[in-house]
Amino acid sequence: MRRVALLLGKDIRTLGRMPALALALVAYPLVIALVVGLVVRYAGERPRVALVDEKGSLPGLLVVGETRFDVKSRFDQATEVDLVPMSLAQAERELDTGRVVAALIVPPDFITKLRGLRESPTLVLRTTRGGLGTRVVEKMRSLVYSTNLELQQSYIDANLAAVDLLLRGGSGTIGRTPFTLLGIRRAREQLRALERAPDPEVAARARELDTFMGQLQGAVGQVGSFLRATANPIELVQEEQAGRTWLLSAQVQGYALALALAFVTVLLGAGALVAEREENVLGRLARGLAGLGQLVAEKVTFVALVGTALGFVLAVVFGIIVEVGDVSGGEPWLRLPLLLVGLVLAAVAFGSFGVLIGALAREAATATLVAFLVALPLTLLALVPAGSIAAAEWIGALFPFGHAQTALSAALYDERPAGTLVRQGAWLVGLGLAYGTAARVAARRLLG
């Protein structure tokens, strides 16, 4: 242990004297986190869709009763997709070249059908067979659904105004034709006056009519509620809140931590052992100063320390941004000790893998290149969805990335993280031991 500690002190001191490397170790994970965040952000970004309305059929203003509804403006301000007006020919060109992912074509009779309300107007969505096709259809359905909902609300409001006019009486218009209604309430007042008429037959008829009008008034009074209820049997109410941004979402935070940790520790581990060989000191150490096992253990410890510190700093930076941004839910600061456990286990497993690469490569440039070439596909392999390709799943399971990502996400956000942490922690410890043992065996090659 004393010798491991002495070499560890030397490595930490050496790292402090390499400002470029130290800076890269801090900047690299932040850049990775940013890039990952951008990738994830794209998933929520508005796809670019061509809007083809060559006859100007999208109504700028649709008057429904007393409500004015601007369909064109609603489409212009759509949050679901980025609708870009263009001609049909241009839309087809851009669809071919992939500059737009779909084209929304407004037929010439759209406005007529919408105003006539005898037949539903149609919109044509033309998509490609690319990977984004399904997503853009979902986005467009969402846009049409929300527009329909707003239109429906306008029609309901217009109907309610008509019902109110029927109850209270007053002036209104149908199209451009003005009219005046007596209204149920005033009709009943007049009927009650007739009930006091000296002619008993007139009075009896008036009472009979008033009873009917009373029933009618009650029924019409319920129409508003029925209209709303039948229009939206189940209504989804959207409430906006200051949720996590793309950069800080739980999944991205766990993913970015694991990715940054994987690259830094594997690359550093690959270089750390080889650096001893390039300093030509392995022979000196072999003279009873430090055995190969101690050297491998020291390198894994060094890499794990640097990786853990780096991951922890990254998590704290994320947390500060969350707090400064007043993000709903805040950063789970109480989970940081648990996160630290996950970081240590992951860093040890990644570090052992890196040291093994260094021992096999024997030379710094080769070790670094091999570490990069191996780490990238293995990291991506762990992202293959479970159950899709069995071989990829198995190979991915033998690399620490998937286990680390699951463990770190669980440590931060799972309601009950213990089970996942123990399971993934056992994987990480097992992989760390296996890679460390292999590195110890391979390190003999360095002495030759």
Place this chain on the structure above:
Amino acid sequence: MPEVLLSARRVARRFGRRVVLEPIDLDLAEGEVVALGGPNGAGKSTLIAILAGALAPSGGDVAAAEPTRVGWMPQQPALYSRLTPRENLELFARLAGLAAPEAAVGRALEAVGLAEEERRAAELSVGNVQRLNLAIGLLGEPHVLLLDEPTASLDVAQRQRLWLLVDGLRAAGGAVLFATHNLEEARRTADRLLVLQDGRAVYAGPPGDYREESA
């Protein structure tokens, strides 16, 4: 009869199928300085590394009389380039478990004239790096000193300092084995000369009797 401090019996070394050192015997006795000659690739550095315990032999044994301490100065400097001379020496002294590491470091730095040097090893001249390389070999005041081409990068003054150090160790009853390409240096300093060629010993005897053609 001087006591043998370090003894090699039929030590040999192969790297894969390539034989770099045929089985060879060598004794280093008290008060003895032995020069190790031969062309490049003859096996000199391999033999010295095996004697130092830095390289395991493929065959044969190396034995040191108790409590002989062996110091080693490899041909290529073996040190940490981002540490200063003092930091390098302190690290190796502590790794070796020396009882008073600070004092040992001070003596080693004085011996090579680097006591005032504060720069990192990477910033030193080639000659000064070689002096630091020697200083690490001197840590713990060894009885046997194994030097692999020690004068290759040293100026005249530093060479004189080195030979004075060798003379001092010989006078104190220690032993020195040094590899060299310089036959004049061997004749002037060594008591015995061992010449290797293609991994085999081709001459062993007084340096003065050795002629190139005798190999």
